[in-house]
Amino acid sequence: MSTITTRGDDLATLRASVTGDVLLAGDAGYAEAASCYNLAIQHRPAVLVVAADTSDVAAAVRFATTNDHPIAIHATGHGVARPSDGGVLIVMSRLTGVQVDPVSRTARIEGGAKWAAVMPLATEHGLAPLVGSTTDVGAVGYTLGGGFGWLGRRYGLSSDAVRWFDLVTASGEELRASADENPEVFWALKGGGGGSLGVVTAMEIELFPVTEVYAGNLLYPAFMARDVIRRWRDWSARQDERLTSSFVLMNFPPLDEVPEPLRGQSFVMVRGCWSGDLDEGAAIIDEWREWRPPVMDMFGRMPFAMNDMISQDPPDPMPAMVSTEWFDELEDEAVEVLVRAGLPEPGRPPMLVMTEVRHAGGAVKRNAAGAANDRGRSGELLLEMVGIVVSPHAGLALEAHLRHTRKALAPFVTGATYLNFTEGEEKQHRTASAFSPHHLARLQAVKAVLDPDDVFCHGFAIPQG
Ligand SMILES: Cc1cc2nc3c(=O)[nH]c(=O)nc-3n(C[C@H](O)[C@H](O)[C@H](O)COP(=O)(O)OP(=O)(O)OC[C@H]3O[C@@H](n4cnc5c(N)ncnc54)[C@H](O)[C@@H]3O)c2cc1C
Known part of the structure; x- marks a missing residue:
């Protein structure tokens, strides 16, 4: 832990000027305020400011720049790029209106x-x-x-x-x-x-x-993965934009909180959300039911308010590693790589918890040209791979698995990055690949005006122009 050096009584001035909390390492509440959803990542700021309002944010920024400290911003810790280490961390958890x-x-x-x-x-x-x-x-x-x-x-x-x-x-x-x-x-x-x-x-x-949707998951046994994925590839390409769907290779962990029929088991899943006429949505999913009955059918009408039930992401913090790629189309060889990477080899535990390919295109792609991250949203099919870091040793193995998988996929991917599906160093290393050269130059120009000294160096790594 680095120690904070400040000019004069800046720290006392900061404390006096903010309504929220100013915490140093060892203070009560410091560890909790800095904790991330992703337990594999830890912020260790020299000074942590839990902002209660906009003027607290401004005071924290001025304090940081006066004292030459980099600034990291923390909301939930779901997508940290470079954790705070010895600088100022602005915690947003009270700005929740x-x-x-x-x-x-x-x-x-x-x-x-x-x-x-x-x-x-x-x-x-x-x-x-x-x-x-x-x-x-x-x-x-x-x-x-x-x-x-x-x-x-x-x-x-x-x-x-x-x-x-x-x-x-x-x-x-x-x-x-x-x-x-x-x-x-x-x-x-x-x-x-x-x-x-x-x-x-x-x-x-x-x-x-949008009030009600036809959404959920169909679970098929893992041995059907190749058939289901190829069928999903052709089926999803025929659907209109009211359907956003994905396939998922899911290895449910052998944990007590996972219900018995799923615990420790692997499946290939067809997942999605139809926001048009509900009978029409049911008919589209019926095509799957008629093709092969799923072992578990969790597709149906639901209020959009229950959106979380579609992906059922774990609510509790966990140590995770993620990576991503974009495909314009999913060739059979790429399917093979994904299945081998995403499902366990016989007798061995799986490396990944989840391998999901979402159908993008539609308005995701159509609106890309006007958006800053034009390259990072231009593909048709978006891969996300997620693994759990159960120990430092397992973390190294997982990192290698993700690297090898991306290497094997290299001939089939666009090379662009959707930055929300990256974390840690990878988010910063791959930042530039979310932008076309022209958009990157525009972004650099904005950065040069707003933050010429790169005080905000813990998020997307926008290279100097
Ligand atoms: C379980 C899970 C599910 C996800 N599902 C999806 C999904 O379906 N689609 C998708 O697109 N993404 C998804 N993501 C990715 C997620 O959207 C990104 O990780 C996002 O950056 C998280 O933001 P956060 O504020 O919650 O996290 P944090 O880690 O607190 O912040 C992430 C980044 O955003 C910056 N940031 C946060 N708040 C501010 C602010 N107020 N001002 C300036 N910068 C700020 C931080 O500096 C940091 O660089 C998922 C992530 C997880 C872990």
């Missing part, structure tokens, strides 16, 4: 609010945000990286739905970024802004009239 306006169909969301705080307020008016697989992630952090959820092919990424952001910049100033005010900053934040351009204290997003 949400207001929904059913008339304008918008939600105003503070910088640390999870989607879980937005969903009930929106769905009570028959409206839905472009939330992802779990409402446990921070709405702003998710949106700054794009935000691809179960309505994605129909309405686009969450970043497409933003009306404005309120941003505290490296100089400690507050600015509004929208189509009319600071439009270039607005553009940059939508897909290029994760932790690297300033602190978003609030955003306003558009909501969509």
Whole structure:
């Protein structure tokens, strides 16, 4: 742990000027405030500021820049790039206000609010945000990286739905970024802004009239993986944009909290969410039921408010490692690599918990040209691989497995990166591949104006222009 050096009585001034908490290592509440959903990643800031309002954020930024400390931003720890180590960590967990306006169909969301705080307020008016697989992630952090959820092919990424952001910049100033005010900053934040351009204290997003969906999972035995994946590839390509679907190779862990028929078992799953006429949705899924009866059928009508039931991501923090790739099409050889990587070899434990390929295209791809992260959202099929780091040794093996799998997939992928599906060093190493050269140059120009000294160096790693 590095020790904090400050000029004069800056720390005392900071303490006196913020409404929230200023914590140093060893202080009560420090470890809890810095803890991440991903337990494999640990923030170790010299000074941690739990901001209670925008002026606390601005005070923390000024304190950091005066004392030459880098700034990391923490909402939930679902998507850390470079953890804070000896700098200033601005914790957003108290900035959780949400207001929904059913008339304008918008939600105003503070910088640390999870989607879980937005969903009930929106769905009570028959409206839905472009939330992802779990409402446990921070709405702003998710949106700054794009935000691809179960309505994605129909309405686009969450970043497409933003009306404005309120941003505290490296100089400690507050600015509004929208189509009319600071439009270039607005553009940059939508897909290029994760932790690297300033602190978003609030955003306003558009909501969509989705109440009930036909959604869920069909589980087939793992030995059917190749057949199911090839069939899904052809079937999903025929579906219109009201369906966002995926296939999943799932290795349920042998843990007590996993129900008995699934515990320790492997499956290939067809997963998705249809937001059109519900009978039409049922008919589309019936094609699978008629083809081969699944061993478990969890597809059906559900309120969109129950979105989390589709992916059933684990709610409790866990030590995880993720990686990703984009395909324009899924060739048989790539299917073979995915099946071998994603399912256990006989007699051996699986390396990955989940290997999912989501059907993107649709509005995800159509809106790409205008978005900052144009390359990072332009493919048709988006792979995400997730493994659990059960020990440091297993972590090394998992890292090697992900690296080998990506190498084997190299001939079949586009080389672009969807940054929300990366964490740790990989997020920073692959940042540039989310942007076309022209968009990267625009992003660098915004970064050069907003944060010329790269104080916000813990998020997306925007290279110096
Ligand atoms: C279980 C799980 C499921 C997921 N499902 C999806 C999904 O379906 N679709 C999808 O697109 N992504 C998904 N993600 C990825 C997730 O959206 C990203 O990891 C996102 O960055 C998480 O944001 P956070 O604020 O919750 O996390 P944090 O780790 O706290 O923050 C992540 C990054 O965002 C920055 N950030 C957060 N808040 C602010 C702010 N107010 N101002 C400026 N920067 C900020 C941080 O600096 C950091 O760089 C998932 C991740 C997990 C672990």
